[in-house]
Amino acid sequence: MPDFAYKACDEQGDTVKGVLAAQDEEHLADLLAVDGLYLLRSAKPRRLTQHPWFQQRVRRRDLTLFFVHVGTALTGGISLLETLRTYADESSHERLRTVARGMVNEITGGSSFSDALAGYPAVFAPVFVSMVRAGETTGQLDKVLQDLVSFLEWQEALAGTVKQALTYPIVLLVAIVGLTTVLVGYVFPQLLPVFQKVRVELPLPTRILIAVSTALRQYWILGLVAVVGAVTGLLLYIQTPAGRLRFDRLVLRTPVVGGIARRIALSRFARYLAVLYTAGVEFIQSLQVVERLVGNRVIEVAIGEAREEVISGSLLSAALKRTGVVPSLVVQMVATGETTGKMDESLQKVSQYYDREVQESVKRATALIEPAAIVVMACMVLFVALSVFLPLWGMIGQISRR
Numbered sequence: 001m002p003d004f005a006y007k008a009c010d011e012q013g014d015t016v017k018g019v020l021a022a023q024d025e026e027h028l029a030d031l032l033a034v035d036g037l038y039l040l041r042s043a044k045p046r047r048l049t050q051h052p053w054f055q056q057r058v059r060r061r062d063l064t065l066f067f068v069h070v071g072t073a074l075t076g077g078i079s080l081l082e083t084l085r086t087y088a089d090e091s092s093h094e095r096l097r098t099v100a101r102g103m104v105n106e107i108t109g110g111s112s113f114s115d116a117l118a119g120y121p122a123v124f125a126p127v128f129v130s131m132v133r134a135g136e137t138t139g140q141l142d143k144v145l146q147d148l149v150s151f152l153e154w155q156e157a158l159a160g161t162v163k164q165a166l167t168y169p170i171v172l173l174v175a176i177v178g179l180t181t182v183l184v185g186y187v188f189p190q191l192l193p194v195f196q197k198v199r200v201e202l203p204l205p206t207r208i209l210i211a212v213s214t215a216l217r218q219y220w221i222l223g224l225v226a227v228v229g230a231v232t233g234l235l236l237y238i239q240t241p242a243g244r245l246r247f248d249r250l251v252l253r254t255p256v257v258g259g260i261a262r263r264i265a266l267s268r269f270a271r272y273l274a275v276l277y278t279a280g281v282e283f284i285q286s287l288q289v290v291e292r293l294v295g296n297r298v299i300e301v302a303i304g305e306a307r308e309e310v311i312s313g314s315l316l317s318a319a320l321k322r323t324g325v326v327p328s329l330v331v332q333m334v335a336t337g338e339t340t341g342k343m344d345e346s347l348q349k350v351s352q353y354y355d356r357e358v359q360e361s362v363k364r365a366t367a368l369i370e371p372a373a374i375v376v377m378a379c380m381v382l383f384v385a386l387s388v389f390l391p392l393w394g395m396i397g398q399i400s401r402r
Contacts, residue, residue, distance in 0.1 A: 004028050008037040010089075015040075018098035020105070031105050035085060058123050060159070062093050064152045066100075071145030080113055099123055112136055126289050127151075127272060134280040144279045151275050158267065158355065165260055165362040172373040179377060183384045184213050185220075191388055202391050209387040241297075248297040256368065260361045265296040266330060267354035269303065274347035284311060299325055329353070 006028060008016045016037055022028035029039040066087065073083035081104060088100035103116035114133035117124040128148060135144030188209055202210070216223070237243035252258045272293055276286035284307060291303035306319035306326075317335035320326040330350055337346030 004042045006032065006042040007040045008032050009040060010037055018094065018101065020098065020101055031101075034108070035088065035101060035104065058093070058095060060152050060156045062096060063123075063128075064149055064156070066091075066096055067145050067149050067152065071142055071149065074142045074145065081107055096123070113141070125293070127276065127293060130276055130281045130285065130289050131279040134276070138280045140280075147275060147278060151271070154271060154351075154355075158264065158358070161355075161358055161362060162264065165358075165365065168366055169369055172369065176373065176377055176380070180380060181216075183380070184209065185216050188213050188384065188387070189217065201394070203387075203394075205383060205387040206391050209384065245297045245301070252296065252298055256361075256365050260358060260365065261296060262299075263354045263358045263361060265294045265299045266327070267351050267358060268294045269299065270330065270347040270350035270354065274344045274351060277347065278344045287316075302326060 004022055004025070005019050006017070010016060020028060020031060022031055025039070025042055028042055032039050069087050070080070070083050073086070074080065078086075084100045084104045084107070088097045088104065091097045091100065099120050102119070103113075106116040106119060107113065111119075112133070114129050114136055117132055118129045131144050131148055131151075132141065135141035138144075192210065192213070238247045248261075251261050269290055272290045273286055276289060277283070281289070287303060287307040287310065291300045291307065294300055294303065302320070302323035302325040305323055306316060309319035309322070310316050315335070315338055317331050317338055320334060321328075321331045333346045333350045334343070337343035340346075
């Protein structure tokens with residue numbers, strides 16, 4: 001069914017805008033009437049406005065509030081349809097209000113809650129759909145939604161740790177590039193005419209800086225185009241399967257950064273698998289969902305290989321060990337879970353361990369990066385200072401000899 005952008009009003013006369021899937025305008029009016037809305041006008045949205053860039057962003061915090069609302073209402077005995085209608089009326093998030101109305105229509109038409117969630121893949125990740133479907137199957141949807149909220153809160157905490165790990169190096173890199181550009185492109189050219197007028201042999205640091213400064217001023221457009229082209233080409237290459245695999249392998253081999261990336265991926269693997277296992281999702285399906293969400297292609301391939309071996313009858317611990325990618329700690333904890341029948345608890349412990357390791361690694365990396373960046377900036381300033389003062393000392397020496 002096509003999407004319609006509509007403008008409607010409720011019983012109080014308040015205007016409501018949104019996007020809803022319907023067969024035609026008459027069907028759209030009927031769907032809105034179910035929610036107590038009167039259609040004023042509608043139109044098929046332009047393709048450009050349907051692009052994710054032009055739609056309101058759905059953050060983890062928004063999803064957390066959505067699932068808290070649904071879970072609390074279900075626990076209190078309110079029906080799912082009434083819960084979604086209430087959310088669609090009261091939520092301040094326009095996109096999620098539209099999504100909630102769409103899910104009401106799909107559930108009214110006979111779809112399950114999980115199928116309705118699956119109809120909005122840009123909003124609800126596969127792991128959410130799988131957990132909700134398992135909750136519907138086992139009759140424990142309210143408990144699964146509570147676990148889902150905890151899972152989203154963990155995701156938010158992990159994302160904060162990752163941002164902390166990336167922000168400081170990026171700020172320092174921008175500072176170093178900015179300092180270099182100012183010194184070489186602006187400060188030094190002001191002194192260059194003085195050196196050119198005096199017949200004194202320029203030292204090597206000064207000649208190097210003159211060459212760099214001249215190239216920067218004369219060919220900066222060409223250099224900018226080259227940098228943008230190289231970055232664009234690299235990003236496009238990373239989008240390919242082979243490029244992504246090579247890039248992620250390089251990341252894992254990079255000192256400091258590789259350790260953090262590996263711990264984050266393994267924490268995701270353990271947490272996602274534990275959540276799906278606890279929710280009652282079929283084990284092979286859980287592995288299939290998890291391998292797409294770990295965030296590193298190398299570990300994703302390893303999990304995929306392990307999944308194929310599990311399908312053939314192997315234990316997960318033995319299959320993970322044979323990949324040569326998963327650390328022995330994870331293999332041993334998975335083996336313990338297989339032996340005791342408490343796989344979810346073992347995986348939760350693995351995730352908690354790596355969460356702590358990620359935080360400690362970020363602290364250690366920050367402690368290493370700060371003095372290293374100070375040394376780099378000090379060397380740059382020293383090089384520019386020597387390039388300026390060495391010829392000045394030569395000029396002073398020449399004048400004193402005269």
